[in-house]
Amino acid sequence: AQSVTQLDSQVPVFEEAPVELRCNYSSSVSVYLFWYVQYPNQGLQLLLKYLSGSTLVKSINGFEAEFNKSQTSFHLRKPSVHISDTAEYFCAVSENQAGTALIFGKGTTLSVSS
Amino acid sequence: GAVVSQHPSRVICKSGTSVKIECRSLDFQATTMFWYRQFPKQSLMLMATSNEGSKATYEQGVEKDKFLINHASLTLSTLTVTSAHPEDSSFYICSARDERGPGELFFGEGSRLTVL
Numbered sequence: 640a641q642s643v644t645q646l647d648s649q650v651p652v653f654e655e656a657p658v659e660l661r662c663n664y665s666s667s668v669s670v671y672l673f674w675y676v677q678y679p680n681q682g683l684q685l686l687l688k689y690l691s692g693s694t695l696v697k698s699i700n701g702f703e704a705e706f707n708k709s710q711t712s713f714h715l716r717k718p719s720v721h722i723s724d725t726a727e728y729f730c731a732v733s734e735n736q737a738g739t740a741l742i743f744g745k746g747t748t749l750s751v752s753s
Numbered sequence: 754g755a756v757v758s759q760h761p762s763r764v765i766c767k768s769g770t771s772v773k774i775e776c777r778s779l780d781f782q783a784t785t786m787f788w789y790r791q792f793p794k795q796s797l798m799l800m801a802t803s804n805e806g807s808k809a810t811y812e813q814g815v816e817k818d819k820f821l822i823n824h825a826s827l828t829l830s831t832l833t834v835t836s837a838h839p840e841d842s843s844f845y846i847c848s849a850r851d852e853r854g855p856g857e858l859f860f861g862e863g864s865r866l867t868v869l
Binding site for chain 1: 759787789794795797799846848857858860861862863
């Protein structure tokens with residue numbers, strides 16, 4: 640079975656500051672890793688994913704995450720955040736095969752203020 | 754990307770009634786869909802795996818008689834909350850994997866159930 644730990648429940652930052660949201664996972668098999676973002680009263684939107692290949696993955700809005708197998712981590716980073724990045728961020732893991740569900744971390748609330 | 758649609762997006766019902774939530778994959782077929790429940794300001798909890806043409810697989814602690822799941826076609830899964838009570842009020846989200854692709858799950862917009 641897999642599990643996900645998001646170490647920070649809330650991360651407050653100022654606009655244009657860098658941010659890192661931490662995610663660690665545990666699994667006995669190879670995994671896929673995901674970051675999802677959820678705005679208030681909305682569903683989930685995929686931010687980025689690691690399936691295979693390059694361990695550094697990037698989103699179109701400036702976020703990136705690096706898969707570190709030895710540390711079983713998949714931390715999310717952005718060098719300069721905007722007010723509009725304020726949202727709930729979920730790290731998720733699944734086995735790397737079809738038909739398996741995603742297991743989510745508890746989420747991190749990113750609050751960006753001016 | 755692939756699209757998953759949920760309906761209704763919001764529903765309010767009286768205690769004791771049953772509510773059905775639909776989850777459709779609009780442009781792909783999904784032999785497997787997943788139902789999650791999200792409490793306010795909490796994470797998503799996997800409730801069950803919906804399998805086309807067979808019984809759903811429920812996670813530990815989820816009452817199968819209360820949360821009825823039917824996956825009658827490759828594009829539709831339904832979740833029926835039977836004899837709803839206020840504690841069933843929650844945000845229910847379905848997801849499906851486009852098996853043509855490498856592994857991404859696509860999520861519906863969610864359905865907010867309020868039981869009075």
